[in-house]
Amino acid sequence: MTQLTNSISRTQIEQLVRQALTQEVGGALSAAAPSSAPNPLVVNISARHIHLSQEHLEILFGKGSQLEVQKDLYQDGYFAATQTVAIVGPRRRMIPNVRVLGPCRGDTQVELAFTDTISLGLEIPIRISGDLENTPGCVLMGPKGVVELDKGVIRAARHVHMSPADCAHHGCANGDKLHLRIESHGCTTVLEDVVVRENPEVKLEVHIDTDEGNAVDLDHATSVKLFVPEGCKCKHS
Ligand SMILES: [Zn+2]
16 A cells, blocks of 8 residues: 555545544433433533522622523523632632522522532532531632631532423432433443432433543533432332
């Protein structure tokens, strides 16, 4: 083979590989669900963020402040706000520009990935959103003020939002722990302890944090599958 022929066939091969990869990546986040499944399974990374009470929003951003929508999230009515805050841990370690998610809530809550907690110097428990007793606090800094939280910093437990129809299809109930298999080149993984959060208003969606998403290279995943673990003692419906 001459040098030229060699390089042409190499180019063709590269093109073919690129096409094949593009097709696979295109279906990465919405796995092909069985035809009987009521909804497609979507897996999203929930990057570090903060939920604010209206009171804290006004301390950090000024009296009468409202959250402004930067980008709608997959779940209806929820959004990433234009506002961000800095989070300060012990010994003045800080994470700047942590995105605020809207709408406002009753209690302020900071959700970080494991790597964030290490860089902040905080020991943080894994919790379901809203379960904030005995969690560490931190200091929040906004353009107009500072809030000292005495609790509310968590690593969000990996979870799946499911409607009653999704629960019926998968044979599970609120609070059960499912397995999520993510097929990805060189790092296929089964994530266990995916907590079912049932709500009639939600679209089927798994939330994992940035560390988990990176570990399985979610962006290039070729399939995702949710299943009830064998021998599970959960209260299946
Ligand atoms: Zn969620």
